[in-house]
Amino acid sequence: MVEITGAEIIRAAAMLGAGLAMGFGAIGPGVGEGYAAGKACEGVAREPENAGLITRTMLVGQAVSESTGIYSLVIALLLIFVVKA
Amino acid sequence: MNMELYAYLGGALSIGLGAIGAGYGIGMAASEATKAITRQPNASGKITKVMLVGQAVTESPAIFALLIALFLVFKVYHVPEQITLANIAGLLAAGICMGFGAMGPGVGSGMANASACTGMGVQPENENAIMRTMLIGQAVSQSTSVYALVISMLLLFVI
Numbered sequence: 001m002v003e004i005t006g007a008e009i010i011r012a013a014a015m016l017g018a019g020l021a022m023g024f025g026a027i028g029p030g031v032g033e034g035y036a037a038g039k040a041c042e043g044v045a046r047e048p049e050n051a052g053l054i055t056r057t058m059l060v061g062q063a064v065s066e067s068t069g070i071y072s073l074v075i076a077l078l079l080i081f082v083v084k085a
Numbered sequence: 086m087n088m089e090l091y092a093y094l095g096g097a098l099s100i101g102l103g104a105i106g107a108g109y110g111i112g113m114a115a116s117e118a119t120k121a122i123t124r125q126p127n128a129s130g131k132i133t134k135v136m137l138v139g140q141a142v143t144e145s146p147a148i149f150a151l152l153i154a155l156f157l158v159f160k161v162y163h164v165p166e167q168i169t170l171a172n173i174a175g176l177l178a179a180g181i182c183m184g185f186g187a188m189g190p191g192v193g194s195g196m197a198n199a200s201a202c203t204g205m206g207v208q209p210e211n212e213n214a215i216m217r218t219m220l221i222g223q224a225v226s227q228s229t230s231v232y233a234l235v236i237s238m239l240l241l242f243v244i
Contacts, residue, residue, distance in 0.1 A: 026229035037196070038196040080243070
């Protein structure tokens with residue numbers, strides 16, 4: 001049987017928070033990076049001679065878009081490993 | 086506190102939510118591929134190939150969600166001796182994390198795949214360049230679902 005203390009509740013809330021942070025945090029970058037990739041595909045189809053330039057621009061944009069996903073990952077890891085109630 | 090309840094709830098949330106994004110993304114790709122084949126019926130084989138390769142990649146966040154759901158459902162057969170409230174919350178959190186985490190990358194990869202099919206309908210002879218760009222873009226787009234998988238695994242097995 002589980003004993004419920006205040007410290008246990010804080011720890012459990014941190015676990016739930018980690019799941020929520022990474023779960024919702026992954027939605028935005030996933031969609032945004034896919035959108036960038038789609039437009040890059042259309043561009044490459046139209047002008048394949050500029051494929052290198054288009055791919056580079058796509059990757060730079062995706063890296064910036066990725067940053068919020070990495071913030072979520074960092075916060076989730078902090079909640080899992082740093083919160084000691 | 087009942088561990089089975091949260092394990093089953095987490096598993097249901099994981100695959101239930103995780104299937105939404107990939108399903109929608111794969112459907113978008115199929116619709117664009119259909120349009121492209123209507124425009125270029127002679128290139129139907131090439132367009133179908135790009136569509137299927139892209140859809141296979143788009144499917145992977147849903148497979149991660151299925152994996153986490155299976156772990157959660159079979160977790161109830163291995164109940165540890167010492168179980169804390171944090172462990173129980175971790176089960177639910179793992180399901181929520183992977184479920185929502187699979188949604189965005191599924192839709193995003195599907196968008197990339199759909200646009201690649203549109204591009205194939207415009208110029209089917211550029212198949213290699215389009216396929217390469219699509220796969221690079223999808224790989225980057227999927228990185229957040231891998232983060233969600235890592236966090237779910239940590240919530241399930243480490244804490």
